[in-house]
Amino acid sequence: MQHYRYRGSRKQRYAPPHSRIITWIFFSVIACIVVAGLAVCLIYPWKASQTQEPETTPVFAPVPAVQTSLEYRTVQYPRDQIARGPLILVNNEHLCEFLEDSSLISVYDKKGTGYKVSDTTVKIQASIIDPFNEMMETFYQFTGYSDVMAASGYRSKEHQTRIFNNNALENGLTQAEKWIARPGGSEHHTGYVIDLSIYTEQGLSLDYDGTGECRWINANCQEYGFVVRYPQDKTELTGIDYEPWHFRYVGKPHAIFMTEQNLCLEEYIEYIKQYPFEKGHLQVTDGDDVTYEIYYVPAQDGFTGVPVPKDKSYEISGNNVDGFIVTVTL
Ligand SMILES: [Zn+2]
Incomplete structure (x- = not known):
């Protein structure tokens, strides 16, 4: 009797080997489904954000902009001048004027x-x-x-x-x-x-x-x-x-920067828009230790007020797309 009870209690505490395997497989399958589901939930939005990134953020991480304490005045530039200057982009999409x-x-x-x-x-x-x-x-x-x-x-x-x-x-x-x-x-x-x-x-x-x-x-x-x-x-x-x-x-500081960053002109014209006048400007130093400050001014209809420094030499070039690039020699 005691022996029977003993066997009975063993039966209750330990399942026979085949049913343990079935239980183990059942919980393993459930665990796999949960892990796979979590992975899809986490990776899919990440992948989606990867493919959307070029539309929402700049293609290139910009070199940090600088703030300078120059004083500026404004010169008025007619819109057709965006087709003039050493930085104009001319290709099959942006024809020469x-x-x-x-x-x-x-x-x-x-x-x-x-x-x-x-x-x-x-x-x-x-x-x-x-x-x-x-x-x-x-x-x-x-x-x-x-x-x-x-x-x-x-x-x-x-x-x-x-x-x-x-x-x-x-x-x-x-x-x-x-x-x-x-x-x-x-x-x-x-x-x-x-x-x-x-x-x-x-x-x-x-x-x-x-x-x-x-x-x-x-x-x-x-x-x-x-x-x-x-x-x-x-x-x-x-x-x-x-x-x-x-x-x-294209001009010295631009050529130096394009070469250092491995940008062709199509890329550089887009890149430089990350330095509009109101925000920080791009600074480039050449091999003779001359430093240049570069910024972008989008063109308006008619005339555009282009800010230029009061007491530094500068050059304004169109980009033949949508605006002007100002290069200041510091
Ligand atoms: Zn050629």
Whole structure:
């Protein structure tokens, strides 16, 4: 009897092995369902916020803005001036405004030492000949190499139309539309561009690839205000294949900052909007220890009041999209 009770009590306290396994499996399945449900609840909103992020926050984390104690006054700028200046963005989405322009000069007429010019028709903005001459002279002093040639500068709309049509005939319209700027969409319309090539003793012009001695130019051009406008890792953003020969003048602090932060012009024009005048400004210091202050002013209809410092030199450039960028030399 005692023995029976003992067996009976064991029966009540310990379930037989098969029913313990079933219970264990049951609770394991329940636990898995709960964990999976929690994971979906936590991860899905996180994923959703990840995909929405570009719409709500800037693509790039900004370099901290600075507050300065400069005194400002306001100058009135007409809206069409957003299409003028060394920071204008020109591509197939933001076409060049062909305003009357008398500031183009022949590179040949103002040529410095240490490089060649393909012919007298290569024209650029007068304001960029000095930095270009300085860059090429320093390059020549460093390398002793004098066969780099200024091959192409300003292009008219008609000139770009011929280039586009020839490429379309040769490679088909789809390829041309992918890799060649449309008439109006070429940076060469701005006059802030110089394409380089290599001159040979036979009088030929070879492709400039930015290697060998020429690597110096591609690595140092930002100190003279130029950028390699179509880098290898930005083709999806620029819409133009890698062009190591195409140098675009944007101004020294901008070129230095774009190079340091690895931003192409499409990215930089968006980036700089994180520094509107009312908030902090972007400060950039060049290799000569000159510091610049940069800020953005959105354009209004008609005239825009652009704040400029009372007693510092400054430059105002349009961005060819929606506003002005002010560069102050401190
Ligand atoms: Zn070019």
